[in-house]
Amino acid sequence: MSNRLNSKIAVITGGAKGLGRSIAEKFYEEGCKIIICDVLSSEAQKVAKNLKGKSFELDVSDSKQVLEIFNYINNLYNKIDILVNNAGINGFENRPDIIEERNRINKAQIREYSENKTIDTHFDVTVNMSDFDWFKMINTHLSGTFFCTREALKIMNKSNSGSIINMGSVLGTTGGPSSPHYSAAKGGILAYTRALARELASRNIRVNAIAPGYIDTDMTNSLGYVKDIVKSQTPMKKFGVVEDIAWAAVYLASDEAKFMTGQTISPNGGFVMSQ
Ligand SMILES: NC(=O)c1ccc[n+]([C@@H]2O[C@H](COP(=O)([O-])OP(=O)(O)OC[C@H]3O[C@@H](n4cnc5c(N)ncnc54)[C@H](O)[C@@H]3O)[C@@H](O)[C@H]2O)c1
Known part of the structure; x- marks a missing residue:
């Protein structure tokens, strides 16, 4: 424990x-009080218990739920120092069929291009996307970030201090051929981060983003064949580990980053240089 976030909530x-x-684990080691909000209630409870913190079952895309939970947090603690808007999905949850199909298209396209053939294989994600899938992605990432930030600010504004960290992605900058809704949501989060940083500078509330490259988690475990392509295109030839992102969050949350606002930090093994 080194107390870089001592007594912060x-x-x-x-x-x-x-x-x-x-x-959450790194923040706890730095002396922070942890409040976890997640749709996965019992998993969140376990993590919070280990860290002597608190957890709430929350779907960040539901503004009514967000209002209720942040009111509850306000009544319990009367302050929030740090908000990490991290909840997210990749749209492939429980859909191994889609992943298999995207991998097939990827392989077929690479073959057609490399053999100088006519390109007959196309992703066609946008023409086939349902309203439901589009809005679920945008609402989980972008609306969820807005809803939580709005409610957190009602609490942070009272002390005119705080740090907000939004989880972007390299795909919010580079785009991805098979996830236009994910890239749109993450690109929106990066733009929202910059606007919010300007709005909140007068309140001494800093707002920054982390745009991870590919990191080993459940979200990327399902990528299959694409994992090898990504590794081969990454100068460091590997995926990151969760701590690579957590340390960036510790820095942005701490007073060591007191001159940082409106910025995007991107631990990504060189996959994208210069965000
Ligand atoms: N893993 C990567 O390579 C990577 C890269 C770039 C960005 N990201 C982003 O980082 C964040 C975390 O990703 P991860 O890899 O840890 O994924 P993960 O699937 O391991 O964890 C995501 C967490 O978000 C929760 N969640 C999902 N929808 C929610 C909702 N509506 N309300 C509340 N909680 C919800 C899940 O229950 C889960 O606990 C996401 O925003 C993701 O887009 C991940």
């Missing part, structure tokens, strides 16, 4: 596993 969405869980 942090709300971490999507903290039941993956990057959010690692951020």
Whole structure:
């Protein structure tokens, strides 16, 4: 324990596993009080218990639920120092069929291009996307980030201080051929981060984003064949581990980052240089 976040109160969405869980663990080691909000109630409870914190079952895309939970947090603690908007999905949850199909298209396209053939294989994700899938992605990431930020600010504004960290992705900058809705949501989060940083500078509330490259978590475990392509295109030839992102979050949350606002930090093994 080194107390870089001593006595701070942090709300971490999507903290039941993956990057959010690692951020919660590192924050705890730095002396922070942890509040985890996640749709996975019992997993969130377990993590919070280990970290002597609290957990709430919350779907960040539901503004009524977000209002209720943040009111509850306000009544319990009367302050929030750090908000990490991390909850997210990749749209392939429980859909191995889609992943298999995307992998097939990827392989076939690479073959057609490399053999100088006519390109007959296309992703066609956009023409086939349902309203449901589009809005689920946008609402989980972008609306969820907005809803939680709005409610957290009602609490943070009272002390005119705080740090907000939004989870973007390299795909919010580079785009991805098979996830236009994910890229749109993450690109929106990066733009929202910059606007919010300008709006909140006068309140001494800093707002930054982390845009991870590919990190080993449940979200990327399902990628199959694409994992090898990504590794081969990454200068460091590997995926990151959750701590690579958690340390960036510790820095942005701490007073060591007191001159940082409106920025995007991107631990990505060189996959994208210069965000
Ligand atoms: N793993 C990567 O390579 C990677 C790369 C770039 C960005 N990201 C982003 O980092 C964040 C965390 O990803 P991860 O890899 O840890 O994924 P993960 O699937 O391991 O964890 C995501 C967490 O978010 C929770 N969640 C999902 N929808 C929710 C909702 N509506 N309300 C509340 N909680 C919800 C899940 O229950 C889970 O606990 C996501 O925003 C993701 O898009 C991940």
